[in-house]
Amino acid sequence: MRIGVDLAAGEIAVLALADDGSVLRRERGLAAAIRYEEMLETVTSLVGAIEGALGTKGTVGVSLPGAISAKTGRVKNSNNANLIGADLRNDLARTLRRDVRIGNDANCFTLAEASDGAAASGVVVVGLILGGGVGAGIAIERRVIEGVNAIAGELGHNSLPWSNDEESARVRCYCGKTGCIEQFLSTAGLQRAYKARTGSYVSADEITRASAARHADASACLAEYEDRLARVLGSLTNLIDPDTVVIGGSLARNAIDYGTLRSAVARYAFTDRLDTKIVPSAHGDAGAARGAAMLWPAASNL
Ligand SMILES: [Zn+2]
Structure with a gap:
């Protein structure tokens, strides 16, 4: 199972994809523009809610409004000021207890549309x-x-x-x-x-x-x-x-x-x-979360 998290939306959106690309479950939480620690807690609890409901663990990919600096590993170019400079990958890896992949939101959107959407x-x-x-x-x-x-x-x-x-x-x-x-x-x-x-x-x-x-x-x-x-x-x-x-x-x-x-x-x-x-x-608002899930290959082992 692959889980995708969208931090770019007005509210944090999380979905879980089966290996065939079908959506197993969706969850939504607070607006992503909240305090950084609160955002980490929200993402962690939404992922936990999905895994609890489905009874299995998944890989986690995150769609970020911004980019990760190759020099510092921290968030840059974000329109969400709470994220700029954050060590997002390591902080989420700690709270979710697994490696996390992060992609720019437009890149995640493009990946989903090119994989099985309007640009397939x-x-x-x-x-x-x-x-x-x-x-x-x-x-x-x-x-x-x-x-x-x-x-x-x-x-x-x-x-x-x-x-x-x-x-x-x-x-x-x-x-x-x-x-x-x-x-x-x-x-x-x-x-x-x-x-x-x-x-x-x-x-x-x-x-x-x-x-x-x-x-x-x-x-x-x-x-x-x-x-x-x-x-x-x-x-x-x-x-x-x-x-x-x-x-x-x-x-x-x-x-x-x-x-x-x-x-x-x-x-x-x-x-x-x-x-x-x-x-x-084709995927509308769900595209970024879907593409974030696709940052991991299907059938990845945790
Ligand atoms: Zn400009």
């Missing part, structure tokens, strides 16, 4: 998460590329491609740069764009609902969002030319029209025709 037929796959943040992972033949600095796929902190003067001067990012892709394609980025257009600050869900009801400002805002996303995917296509791009996160379903997005990407990519598949995720 893909060879070179990019998984893109569009939600509270913007992250991506790259998998080749179902193997995630981590990179020597553990940041492969961190395109949220590249600058928006083919940006105009207004876009490049626009927003300062928490990473210290200005004009990062995340500042345009995250939920907060969409909300900011809508406020710039209308003066009102509403949720991303309200914007997508208003667009579906043919509200002109909301539709224009989503068209602008789609064009920016197309520039990112066009630029990505020029760089690694994936055969499949799978999109997850809270904006993946309602904010994107996959037909028009594909045509827009074709305009930006340097090719006479675009054969790339661009699809929404």
Whole structure:
């Protein structure tokens, strides 16, 4: 049995996979943005609850919003400040009494989608998460590329491609740069764009609902969002030319029209025709925990 823990969600999500990939059980706990010690206790008790209910022990993989520094072994690049600098792998190994594997959340999402999700037929796959943040992972033949600095796929902190003067001067990012892709394609980025257009600050869900009801400002805002996303995917296509791009996160379903997005990407990519598949995720919110479980091979011995 393989257990996957997702620390990236609003609440900690844990699931157990059978060797055939079916979900045996799920548990959910407190928000991951709690005090660090409390998070360790919550993960340990959720894993214990699953193992108690199923009567067997499992391997544990963790989906982390951030990366583990190769230099220090500690968490870096996390949007959860409680995790930065933490010795997460050793602390969880101690409380769970076993080795723990940790993967970046976008990498875990990509691994799950490339293994048995919407990108299962893909060879070179990019998984893109569009939600509270913007992250991506790259998998080749179902193997995630981590990179020597553990940041492969961190395109949220590249600058928006083919940006105009207004876009490049626009927003300062928490990473210290200005004009990062995340500042345009995250939920907060969409909300900011809508406020710039209308003066009102509403949720991303309200914007997508208003667009579906043919509200002109909301539709224009989503068209602008789609064009920016197309520039990112066009630029990505020029760089690694994936055969499949799978999109997850809270904006993946309602904010994107996959037909028009594909045509827009074709305009930006340097090719006479675009054969790339661009699809929404199959596993939805469960993808990161599922991919975390998959950090261990099926039928691993503890
Ligand atoms: Zn940034």
